[in-house]
Each structure stands twice: as structure tokens, then as C-alpha cells.
Amino acid sequence: MDDPKPEEQPTRRRALMLGAASAAAIVSIRPALAQTSASVMHCEIPVTDPGRAGSYIAPDGRVVPARTAGAFPAPGRSFKAQDVKRALNGGTLPGTDPQASRAYTNYIRRLQRGTSGFTCFASLQMPRG
Amino acid sequence: MRHLTQLRIGPIGFRIGSHWRRPLAALDDLYRDYPAPHDGIADFNVHLFAARPWRRVLRPSVHIAGDFVIPDAAPLPLAQGLLAAEMGMNLQMALGLRRFLLLHASMVERNGRAVLMTGISGAGKSTLAALLMARGWRLMGDEFALIDCATGLAHAFPRLVSLKNEAVDVVAQALPGARFGPLLEGTPKGAIRHLVPDACAIAAMDVPAEPSLILFPRFGFEAAARPVLPSEAFVRLTQSSTNYVSLAERGFDALTRLVQSVPARAIDYPDAETAIAMVEALA
Amino acid sequence: MLYRAADPATLRVVPLDALTLVYHRASGITHIVDAPVPEILAILAEGPRNVAGLLGVLVERFDLADPDPAALAVRLDELVGAGLVERTCAI
Numbered sequence: 001m002d003d004p005k006p007e008e009q010p011t012r013r014r015a016l017m018l019g020a021a022s023a024a025a026i027v028s029i030r031p032a033l034a035q036t037s038a039s040v041m042h043c044e045i046p047v048t049d050p051g052r053a054g055s056y057i058a059p060d061g062r063v064v065p066a067r068t069a070g071a072f073p074a075p076g077r078s079f080k081a082q083d084v085k086r087a088l089n090g091g092t093l094p095g096t097d098p099q100a101s102r103a104y105t106n107y108i109r110r111l112q113r114g115t116s117g118f119t120c121f122a123s124l125q126m127p128r129g
Numbered sequence: 130m131r132h133l134t135q136l137r138i139g140p141i142g143f144r145i146g147s148h149w150r151r152p153l154a155a156l157d158d159l160y161r162d163y164p165a166p167h168d169g170i171a172d173f174n175v176h177l178f179a180a181r182p183w184r185r186v187l188r189p190s191v192h193i194a195g196d197f198v199i200p201d202a203a204p205l206p207l208a209q210g211l212l213a214a215e216m217g218m219n220l221q222m223a224l225g226l227r228r229f230l231l232l233h234a235s236m237v238e239r240n241g242r243a244v245l246m247t248g249i250s251g252a253g254k255s256t257l258a259a260l261l262m263a264r265g266w267r268l269m270g271d272e273f274a275l276i277d278c279a280t281g282l283a284h285a286f287p288r289l290v291s292l293k294n295e296a297v298d299v300v301a302q303a304l305p306g307a308r309f310g311p312l313l314e315g316t317p318k319g320a321i322r323h324l325v326p327d328a329c330a331i332a333a334m335d336v337p338a339e340p341s342l343i344l345f346p347r348f349g350f351e352a353a354a355r356p357v358l359p360s361e362a363f364v365r366l367t368q369s370s371t372n373y374v375s376l377a378e379r380g381f382d383a384l385t386r387l388v389q390s391v392p393a394r395a396i397d398y399p400d401a402e403t404a405i406a407m408v409e410a411l412a
Numbered sequence: 413m414l415y416r417a418a419d420p421a422t423l424r425v426v427p428l429d430a431l432t433l434v435y436h437r438a439s440g441i442t443h444i445v446d447a448p449v450p451e452i453l454a455i456l457a458e459g460p461r462n463v464a465g466l467l468g469v470l471v472e473r474f475d476l477a478d479p480d481p482a483a484l485a486v487r488l489d490e491l492v493g494a495g496l497v498e499r500t501c502a503i
Contacts, residue, residue, distance in 0.1 A: 016448050018473035018483035024447050025487060026494045029367045029374060087453040360431040364444060374440070378424065381435040381442055385426050 057103045071101040135166055136348055138273065139286040139334050142166020143218055147177040148185050152210030152229065158229045159211075159289055159310050159323060162331050171227060173197075175217035189280035190365070193217045197224035209313050212321060215291065222273055222286075222394040229275035229284060230376060230383045233369040236274045238333075243283045244412050246273050247369045253404070256296040257389035259324055260405055263303040268330040269338065278383040279377065282337040282392070287330045288325035299401055317389060343393040346404060350397035354407060358395035364384040414500045415466065415488055417456035423496070427452060448487060449496075450473075456497060463488065484499050 019025060055063045056071035064071050079093055087093045091099040134153045143166070146400040147153050166172070175195040179185040180283050183291060189207035195217055205213045222231060234247035235258035241247075246254045262268040276283055292300055297320070298299035301309065310323035320387065343362055357365075365375050366384060373380045398404035424435040432450045434443045448470070455461070456468050463481050471479050479484075491497035 013473060015477065016451060016470065017477045018480060018487055019446070019478075020449055020483075025446040026490050027364070028494055029444070033453040071458045086458065108431075110474075207427065358429045360428040360433075360444070363433065367442070374442075377440045378437060379434060380426065381433075385433060386430075389428070 015024045026069060059099070072103045075100075135169075135170060135171055135195070136160045137164045137166045137269070138218075138288050140167075140172040140284055141173065141222065141226075141286065143173050143221070144171035144250055145175045145177070145214055147210075147214075148179045149177065149189065149191070149207060149210060151207065152177055152191070152214050155211040156214055156286055157323055158325055159308070162328070163334075164324075165334045168229070171223035173218070175214065175221060176308070177213055177217065177342070177385070179386055180204070193220065194219050199223050199224075203317075211310060212313055212316055215289070215323075219272070226275075226372055227376065230278055230380055231370055231372045232274040232276065232366060233272065233371070234274040235271045236269035236285070237261045238269050238283075238285075238338040238412065239266050241338055242412075243269060243274075243338035244342045244344065244408065246338060246344045246346055246408075247274075247366065248346055253290060253296075253401075255290050255406065256300060256347065256401060257346065257404055259290050259292065259296075259300045260303055261408065262327060262330065263300075264405065264409070266325045267268065267333055268342045275336065275382055276340070276387060280337075281386050283340045284337045285330070285334045287334050289325060292322050292324055294319045297348065301323060309363070340387060340391045343387075344408065344411070345393065345395040347395070347397045348404075349399065351399060352403050352407065353397040354411070355395050357395050359388040359393070362388040363391040414460040414462055415456060415492075415497050416500055417453050418446060418496050418498075424455070425453070432503040434496065436496060441495070443494055443496065449491065452491065453496065460500065462482045 043078065055074055056066050057069050057074050058064045058068065058071045063074075065074075077085075081090075083094055087101060092098050132150045133144065134157055135142065136156065136310075137143070145153060145156065172269045173196050175193070177191050177193060180192055181187065184190050188205040189214040191207055191210050192204045193202055193213050193216055197220060205216075206225040215305060232245065234245045234400055235254035236243050236245050237258055238244075246257055248254050258271045259269055268287055268290070269283065270286065270287050273286045275286055290300075297309075297312075300405050303309070306323070307327070308325040312323070313321045335407065343357075343366075345357060345362075345365060363384060366388065370380075370384070373384060376383070396404070396407050396411075399406060418436060418438065424433075424437070424439045426433040426435075427450065430446075432445050434445055434450075434453070435441075436443065450475065451470065452466065453464060455473075459470070460481055463485055467479060467484050469479055470476050470484070488497060
């Protein structure tokens with residue numbers, strides 16, 4: 001493939017703009033996995049995501065209306081990837097009792113695309129979803 | 130490792146070792162019509178292992194490793210061993226493939242021309258590919274499209290089609306005679322069932338095709354289609370490629386050539402029937 | 413303060429429709445760039461310049477809607493950040 005030849009000067013000058021300081025003119029492609037491995041240790045998974053605040057979480061991880069019997073109030077905070085990984089391997093999420101932790105962990109397992117936190121989870125489970 | 134099997138999917142041969150016979154028996158059964166690796170030599174190794182000897186038996190938990198690993202990846206229960214094997218193979222492709230530019234896309238072929246449908250998990254690319262197969266298209270793959278950097282041709286990777294949740298029923302209705310794997314419930318992605326590609330897909334797995342259309346499908350919206358300019362297609366495809374960066378200039382050449390020579394469209398669709406009609410009209 | 417572009421031999425520049433792709437061989441990084449980046453790179457490839465000098469050439473060759481040195485400095489900072497341009501001190 002040939003690189004383009006240097007532009008011939010048009011008789012009427014082509015319009016050009018330097019652009020606003022806030023708008024970037026360069027986007028660089030970064031390796032996706034390098035991104036995830038750097039951020040895996042720091043990314044957080046909110047339980048639950050802000051759109052469903054006030055809901056409860058059933059033991060199997062489904063989001064249910066508030067005060068459903070047998071369900072646990074959503075902690076309404078984010079957990080660090082480290083803690084989630086430990087919990088997925090049988091530990092307990094910090095600041096929760098073991099049963100609630102099991103429910104929250106199942107919620108995290110059930111995260112579907114489009115719910116915040118999924119990308120972080122996917123980077124824990126498998127490459128790029 | 131105690132148990133071993135080998136298989137080839139398109140150009141890529143795998144050797145899979147496991148502490149348990151069960152997942153390999155499932156693979157052998159579903160992939161029974163697939164060939165062995167070229168010259169008996171696998172491109173990648175996958176290992177399904179127990180973290181401790183007693184975990185082979187007590188609450189057996191399958192860890193995934195191989196030539197390429199993601200450290201500390203969460204294990205799967207033995208009941209989902211088939212899924213673990215699939216994830217292991219995906220992992221090798223995603224991290225280790227260098228012979229081809231790898232795009233996260235499903236792909237079908239007709240008359241030597243390939244349609245690529247790209248998108249993240251859940252966008253519907255596997256379901257669309259299966260339904261197009263039911264309508265006579267040759268299935269080239271539901272997850273990975275392989276682009277030869279030298280020729281620009283698309284190569285097939287027709288693994289078992291991974292269908293999730295409601296899509297399983299939709300596809301089973303469209304393909305009454307098809308072979309399916311067991312229903313796997315409670316996986317990280319919900320309920321999953323694998324569909325074995327048809328005889329046509331398996332027989333033609335070594336036949337490349339010329340990419341002729343790139344689609345960016347979105348499920349759950351009113352039907353709409355718009356052209357996608359090469360610059361936008363380029364950026365979106367780099368996001369869907371796991372090895373673009375590691376292929377360096379070869380990858381740059383392959384992808385720029387692809388977006389400059391193949392038209393791209395974004396399509397929105399409310400249901401599978403509409404999607405199929407749109408794809409067939411555009412192709 | 414002079415700005416010098418990466419050696420043209422290390423850049424593969426492919427203009428697409430709205431944007432231009434720049435593959436930088438030295439780093440292996442692909443940059444997707446908007447105007448005025450390709451134009452700036454082409455001018456700096458002829459030789460290093462300071463902000464005022466570069467602005468002068470841009471005004472001469474193009475119909476520049478916003479000939480503001482501060483705006484140009486921002487673009488140059490971006491280019492330095494991306495590794496496509498380096499700052500050198502005039503001696």
C-alpha cells in the first residue's frame with residue numbers, strides 16, 4: 001500500500017481548524033488486555049448499580065423489590081476486584097455476613113452486559129467478554 | 130494429564146488435557162465429525178485441572194490453563210466442564226493467535242462472500258449466525274473471524290455455537306434436526322446450550338471466503354440501518370480484536386485494507402426475524 | 413523550544429474519510445487522528461519549528477479559522493504525549 005503523496009497546494013486554500021483545547025485530536029489504540037490487567041486490581045463492581053438502588057438481592061443473586069422475604073438489602077457500594085475474586089473463590093465480601101456475601105457474589109456472577117460492573121467482571125473471568 | 134483429546138476447528142488445532150474424563154467425553158461427542166489437528170500437531174494446549182488433588186473429587190472445581198493463561202481466573206464447577214473447555218480454547222485464541230487477525234465476530238458465507246457480524250457478548254451475533262445457517266448460509270463461526278494478513282481472506286472457525294437463555298429455544302425451533310449439547314445452567318452468562326454446526330459448515334471449514342460486508346448489529350431497537358464509514362469501522366473493529374496490537378504493522382495493514390475494501394453497516398433490529406431479513410437484503 | 417516530528421520513515425499514514433490513521437513503527441502504536449494533526453505532521457516533517465513558525469506556515473497554506481497560538485500549543489502537547497512529536501531546545 002502506498003503512503004499518500006505530499007499534498008499539492010490547491011489554488012484556493014483548504015479550510016482548517018486547530019480546534020478546542022477540550023477536544024482531543026488523537027486517539028491511540030491501546031492493547032485491550034494490558035488495559036484490563038492493569039485495571040483489574042483497581043476496578044470496582046457496584047452492588048447494585050445506581051439505576052437499581054433500593055432493591056434487595058435474593059440468595060441466588062436476582063435483584064428483587066425491597067423487603068422481599070429472605071432477600072438482603074443491596075449494600076449500595078462497590079467492591080474491589082480483589083475482594084470479588086476472593087469471594088468467588090469461597091471467601092466473604094468485606095463488611096458482610098456470609099449469607100449476604102453469598103447473595104451479593106451471586107449477583108455479581110449474574111451481571112449481564114449493560115449493567116455497570118460487567119466489564120470489570122468479564123476481565124476477571126475471561127478475556128474481553 | 131490423565132485424559133487427553135485433540136481436535137481441529139478451522140485452521141487451529143487444540144490438544145486438551147483434563148483431570149476428569151467427563152468434559153473431554155462431551156467434547157469428543159459433540160465434535161465427533163471434526164478433523165484432527167494438521168499433521169497431528171496442535172497449535173495450542175488447554176489444561177482443565179483441579180487446584181488440589183482432593184478437589185478432583187470433593188466439590189470438583191475446574192481451573193482453566195494452557196499455553197496462555199489469565200492468572201487467578203475463577204474456576205467452574207465440573208458440571209460446566211464443557212464450558213470450561215470452550216473458555217480454555219477461547220483464551221488460547223484471544224491471547225495467542227498470531228497467524229491471523231482475530232475479530233470478535235460471527236460470520237456466514239454464500240457464493241464465496243462472507244458477512245461479518247461484530248459485537249460484544251449479548252449483541253446477538255451467535256443467534257443470528259445460527260438462524261442464517263438454518264436459512265442455508267454456510268456458518269463460518271459464531272465468535273471469532275480469522276483474517277489472513279497476507280491475503281485479506283476470511284477463514285472459518287466453526288466451533289460449537291454458544292447460545293444463551295432465550296436464544297436456545299428460538300434456534301431449536303428453526304433447526305429441528307440439529308444436534309445440541311447439554312443444557313448448562315447457572316453459568317457466568319446464564320443458561321447456555323451448544324449447537325453443533327451442520328455438515329456443510331464442517332465440510333467447508335478449510336475454505337476461506339472474501340469478506341464482503343461488515344455489520345454492527347444491535348438487538349432490541351426499532352429496525353434501522355445506516356452506513357458506517359471506514360474510520361468508524363476501523364475503531365470499532367480494533368475494539369473487537371484481541372490481537373490487533375500484537376500483530377503490529379501486519380495487523381495495521383490487514384485492518385486498514387479490510388475497512389477500505391469492505392462496506393460496513395450498523396443495523397438495529399427488534400427481533401431475529403427482522404434481523405435475518407435485513408442481513409439477506411444487505412448482503 | 414522547537415518541535416520535531418518523528419522520522420517520516422517510522423510513520424505509516426493512511427487517510428480515511430473523516431479521520432487519518434497513523435501507525436508509528438517505533439512504538440507499534442496506532443493513532444487515529446483528526447485535522448489538523450496530519451497537516452502539522454507534514455509541515456514538521458520538512459524541519460523542526462517553534463509554535464509561532466508553525467502557525468505562520470499553517471496560516472499561509474490553509475484557510476485557518478482559528479489561528480490561535482494557544483490552541484496550536486494544545487495540539488502540539490497532544491502530539492508530544494502521543495510520541496509523534498518531540499520537543500527540543502534550540503541552541
